[in-house]
Amino acid sequence: MTDIATNIESVKAALTAALENAGRTAGGTRLVAVSKTRSVPEIQAAIEAGQKIFGENRVQEALAKWPALKAAHPGTELHLIGSLQTNKTRQALDLFDVIQTLDRPKLARAIRKEIDRRAQGAATPRLYIQVNTGEETQKGGVSPADLPALLTLCRSELGLKIAGLMCIPPAGEDAASHFAMLAELAEKSNLTSLSMGMSADYELAAAMGATDVRVGTSIFGPRQTAN
Numbered sequence: 751m752t753d754i755a756t757n758i759e760s761v762k763a764a765l766t767a768a769l770e771n772a773g774r775t776a777g778g779t780r781l782v783a784v785s786k787t788r789s790v791p792e793i794q795a796a797i798e799a800g801q802k803i804f805g806e807n808r809v810q811e812a813l814a815k816w817p818a819l820k821a822a823h824p825g826t827e828l829h830l831i832g833s834l835q836t837n838k839t840r841q842a843l844d845l846f847d848v849i850q851t852l853d854r855p856k857l858a859r860a861i862r863k864e865i866d867r868r869a870q871g872a873a874t875p876r877l878y879i880q881v882n883t884g885e886e887t888q889k890g891g892v893s894p895a896d897l898p899a900l901l902t903l904c905r906s907e908l909g910l911k912i913a914g915l916m917c918i919p920p921a922g923e924d925a926a927s928h929f930a931m932l933a934e935l936a937e938k939s940n941l942t943s944l945s946m947g948m949s950a951d952y953e954l955a956a957a958m959g960a961t962d963v964r965v966g967t968s969i970f971g972p973r974q975t976a977n
C-alpha cells in the first residue's frame with residue numbers, strides 16, 4: 751500500500767512552501783483529501799496520519815463508507831465534490847459538511863426545501879457554487895455568465911448562505927487562467943472560500959488564493975478506475 755502518511759506530510763510541506771512563497775498566511779489553504787474509490791482502511795490510514803478533511807464525488811459511495819467512519823472519528827469533515835442529483839439532496843445534507851457543487855436553480859430550491867423540512871437549528875452544510883470556468887458542455891457547474899443570477903436566487907429568494915466557489919479546469923488547459931477567473935468572480939461576489947487545485951496543480955492554486963485544495967492521487971496513489 752502506498753505510504754499514505756508520508757504522502758500527506760509531503761503534500762502539507764509543499765502547500766506550506768507554496769503559501770510562504772506567495773506571501774500568503776501559513777495554514778491559509780485547507781487540504782481536502784479526495785477519497786473517492788479508496789477503501790475504508792486507506793481512509794483510516796489517512797485519518798491516523800492526522801488528516802481531518804475528506805472529499806467524495808458520489809453520494810452513494812460516500813454513504814457506504816462514511817457514516818461509520820464519521821461515527822468512529824468525530825471531527826472529521828466531509829465535502830461533496832461531485833455533482834448532486836436533486837433526489838439525493840436529503841442524503842447529501844445528512845452526510846456532508848460542505849457541498850462544493852451547487853450549480854443550478856433546481857438544486858438550490860431542493861436544498862432550501864430540505865433545510866426547511868429539518869428541525870430548526872439542525873446543522874446544515876456550507877455551500878459552494880461550482881463554476882464551469884471552461885464552459886465545457888459535459889461538465890457540471892454554472893457558467894460564469896449565469897453565476898450572478900444563481901447567487902441572487904440563493905441569497906435573496908432562498909436565503910441560502912453561499913460560502914465560496916469551486917472549479918475544475920478543463921483537462922490539458924493551463925489551469926492558472928481558470929484559477930484567476932474563479933478568484934476574480936469570488937471577489938466580485940464577496941465570497942471568501944475558493945476550492946481549486948488538484949494533485950497536478952494544488953501548489954499553483956494555493957499561490958493564487960485557494961482556501962481549499964482537493965488532492966487524491968498525491969495522497970493515496972493512482973486510482974484503479976477512471977472516476
Ligand SMILES: *Cc1c(COP(=O)(O)O)cnc(C)c1O
Pocket residue numbers: 784786807831832918947948949950964965966967968977
Ligand atoms: C478526483 C477529483 C479530485 C482529485 O484529483 P487528483 O488528481 O487525484 O488529485 C479533485 N477534485 C475533484 C472534483 C475530483 O473529482
